Amino acid sequence: MRSPLADRMRPQTLADVVGQKHILGEGKVLYNIIESGEIPNMIFYGPSGTGKTTVANIAAKKAGKPLYKLNATNASVSDIKAMIAESETMLGADGVILYLDEIQNFNKKQQQSLLECIENGKVTLIASTTENPYFYIYNAILSRSTVFEFMGVEPNDIENALMRATEQLSKDYPVILKEDAAEHIAQSACGDVRKSLNSLEVALMAARPDENQNIVIDLPLAEAVTMKKAFRHDRDGDSHYDVLSAFQKSVRGSDADAALHYMARLVEAGDLQSICRRILVMAAEDIGLAYPNAIVITKSCVDTALQLGFPEARIPLAEAVIMLATAPKSNSAICAIDAALSDISDGLMGEIPPHLKDSHYGGAAKLGHGANYKYPHSYPNHYVKQQYLPDTLLGRTYYKYGESKLEQQTKAYWDEVKK
Numbered sequence: 153m154r155s156p157l158a159d160r161m162r163p164q165t166l167a168d169v170v171g172q173k174h175i176l177g178e179g180k181v182l183y184n185i186i187e188s189g190e191i192p193n194m195i196f197y198g199p200s201g202t203g204k205t206t207v208a209n210i211a212a213k214k215a216g217k218p219l220y221k222l223n224a225t226n227a228s229v230s231d232i233k234a235m236i237a238e239s240e241t242m243l244g245a246d247g248v249i250l251y252l253d254e255i256q257n258f259n260k261k262q263q264q265s266l267l268e269c270i271e272n273g274k275v276t277l278i279a280s281t282t283e284n285p286y287f288y289i290y291n292a293i294l295s296r297s298t299v300f301e302f303m304g305v306e307p308n309d310i311e312n313a314l315m316r317a318t319e320q321l322s323k324d325y326p327v328i329l330k331e332d333a334a335e336h337i338a339q340s341a342c343g344d345v346r347k348s349l350n351s352l353e354v355a356l357m358a359a360r361p362d363e364n365q366n367i368v369i370d371l372p373l374a375e376a377v378t379m380k381k382a383f384r385h386d387r388d389g390d391s392h393y394d395v396l397s398a399f400q401k402s403v404r405g406s407d408a409d410a411a412l413h414y415m416a417r418l419v420e421a422g423d424l425q426s427i428c429r430r431i432l433v434m435a436a437e438d439i440g441l442a443y444p445n446a447i448v449i450t451k452s453c454v455d456t457a458l459q460l461g462f463p464e465a466r467i468p469l470a471e472a473v474i475m476l477a478t479a480p481k482s483n484s485a486i487c488a489i490d491a492a493l494s495d496i497s498d499g500l501m502g503e504i505p506p507h508l509k510d511s512h513y514g515g516a517a518k519l520g521h522g523a524n525y526k527y528p529h530s531y532p533n534h535y536v537k538q539q540y541l542p543d544t545l546l547g548r549t550y551y552k553y554g555e556s557k558l559e560q561q562t563k564a565y566w567d568e569v570k571k
Contacts, residue, residue, distance in 0.1 A: 157353035158346045161317045162206050169203050169210075170313045170345060171305035176207070182300050191215045191249065193270050195289065196280040198302025199461055201344030204280040205253065211278065212249040220250050224257040229265045236269050248275055255279035256288035263290050270296055282459065304343020304458050306425055311338045313345050314352055326366045327356065333374035339422035340378040342461040351377050392423075396430055403431075404438045408477035415473050419466050428454045431472050442482035442556030449475060482554035491550045502542025533569045 163169045166176055166183060175182040185191065191211050196204040212219035220235045239248040255263070269275040270293075277297065281288060285299055305313075311334045318329045329352070337355075341348035354377040355369045362368055395417050402410035418427045432454060435447040453472035457465035495501075511522025526536045541548060553563040 156350065157317065157356075158349040161313070161320065161349060162209070163203075164210065164213075166207075166210055168316075169206060170309040172203055172207075172302055174303070175300050182207070186211045186214050189214050189216065191217075191276050191278070193277045193297040194279070195255070195285050195294070195297045195299045196278065196302055197285050197299055198282070199304050199343060199459060200282060201341070201346035201348075202302040202305055203345065204302055205251070208249075208251045208278045208280070212251070215249060215276070217246060217276070218248045220248055221253070222250065223253045224255050224262070225253075227252075227258075229262055232262070232265050236275065239269070239274050247273060250275050250277050252277060252279040254281060255293075256281045256283040256285075260290055263293050267292055267296075284459075304424065304461070305341075305345050306343075307335070307338040307341075307423075310341055310343075310345055310348045311335060314338060314348055317349060317352060321356070326364075328366050328368045330368070330370045330374075332371045333369050336371060336374045337378060340374075342422060342424055342465075343458070344461065392426075396426060400430060400434055400438070403434050403473065403477045404481065406477055406481065408474050411473050411477045412470060415469065419462065419469070422462060424457065424462060424465055427469055428457060431469070431476060434476050435472075437486045438481055438483060439476055439479045440482040440485040440554070441559050441562075442480035442554060443558070446476060446479050480556045480558075482556045482559060484552060484554040484559060488551040495545065495548070500545060502544030504542060505539050507538070508540065535569050537570070 166186060169176055174180065177183060186207070191214075194211075196207065198204060209219065218239075220238070222231055222235065235248075235250060250266075252258075252266075266275070266277060270277045277293075279289070279293075279297070285294065314329060314334045314337060318327050321327045333355075337348050337351045340351065351374070352369070355373050356367060358377060359367045359369055359373060395414055399411060399414035399418070402414060415427060431450055432447070435450040439446040450472045453468040456468040460468070506520045507523055507525040509519075509521040510516065511525075516522055526538050528534050528536050530536075539546070553559045
């Protein structure tokens with residue numbers, strides 16, 4: 153029986169893995185660990201179809217150790233004991249790697265059964281989970297493992313995977329994947345590479361050769377296999393940025409209805425990443441210090457949305473958008489940092505005052521570093537007046553308190569303290 157396309161196209165090297173550049177880009181932490189061949193206990197956390205199993209396979213191959221795979225949905229303690237017994241044979245003389253999928257389905261006793269073998273080094277554990285490991289995995293496992301978060305794969309990266317699969321398939325028979333069809337399948341996959349390849353495989357089954365015996369996958373076929381009509385939304389063109397602009401300006405203007413309308417366009421286009429990025433920007437840029445908890449709530453909603461994927465992701469995203477649109481507004485933070493950056497770009501920096509320089513090393517006192525520094529916590533209200541800006545910038549004011557209630561309360565407090 154032929155294996156699914158997603159399995160046949162599984163990358164064999166890190167260079168072929170799409171997405172996850174924050175951990176797998178050249179020089180990044182996980183990339184360096186795997187390339188070294190010295191694999192520690194790790195937990196891969198993230199949505200389905202983002203490369204967790206693939207990266208575990210590559211890591212085991214780089215380490216040169218036997219790889220055992222268990223799925224926690226149907227594995228038991230006896231399966232773990234059998235694996236440990238095999239690891240003690242000649243085959244596991246240098247240790248083995250256990251890839252435990254969906255570890256959140258193991259109860260405490262089952263997870264504890266892993267402790268002894270991962271502690272003595274006989275077994276290196278690579279566990280994967282779609283749930284937050286800090287909620288579902290016991291501390292004893294967490295403390296012995298490094299957690300790496302896998303993110304939903306960007307549509308552009310998914311398109312690359314689709315095109316690569318098409319090139320491989322074309323070695324056996326001519327396959328033509330139209331650009332708009334690839335874009336539609338990538339958008340519909342909601343960050344899941346496996347889902348996109350499954351859609352491509354179904355399209356291949358449904359397609360019929362044209363007069364030149366080419367298997368052509370066009371937009372109508374892509375829409376049919378994804379069970380979703382393509383929404384005309386050019387994510388690289390003006391219309392995409394017009395929607396994003398209108399989206400943010402509606403939130404900034406405190407119009408929740410308009411904000412939801414533009415978000416709905418992005419949802420219909422399957423553009424989860426753009427929504428998440430933009431609302432995080434809004435929370436910092438437009439709500440800012442008028443309601444500092446807005447960015448905390450927004451980040452929680454974004455994490456939930458990325459974990460769920462569409463269609464459910466629309467719910468926490470809508471919560472965040474309504475909250476941001478109806479929250480008090482302040483742009484004092486962005487104005488402050490931009491004013492500071494403007495001075496830096498104009499070359500206005502100056503020397504750091506000596507009393508602020510690092511004094512935690514031998515010889516600092518001889519240089520006068522840290523001398524006469526006043527420790528604010530030793531004074532009433534944890535404040536004492538002293539110079540912090542360089543001489544060339546004395547008197548410069550970057551942060552100007554906004555008109556929001558919270559910022560004005562903060563201003564009144566410091567006005568009283570600094571009198």
